[in-house]
Amino acid sequence: xxxxxxxxxxxxxxxxxxxxxxxxxxxxxxxxxxxxxxxxxxxxxxxxxxxxx
Numbered sequence: 364x365x366x367x368x369x370x371x372x373x374x375x376x377x378x379x380x381x382x383x384x385x386x387x388x389x390x391x392x393x394x395x396x397x398x399x400x401x402x403x404x405x406x407x408x409x410x411x412x413x414x415x416x
Contacts, residue, residue, distance in 0.1 A: 368385075368389065369385075370383065370385045370387050370388050370389070371383055371385055372390075378390070
């Protein structure tokens with residue numbers, strides 16, 4: 364199983380992120396950072412290809 368989790372994608376090998384509500388899921392996260400006090404401390408990289416694990 365993917366990362367030892369029993370998620371639907373780990374079992375079937377196909378990601379259906381739009382309909383995955385498994386409690387152990389690792390994708391589909393939303394992170395909001397507010398009031399960052401140290402400018403430039405966080406860098407976000409968006410990569411336009413699937414890299415896997």
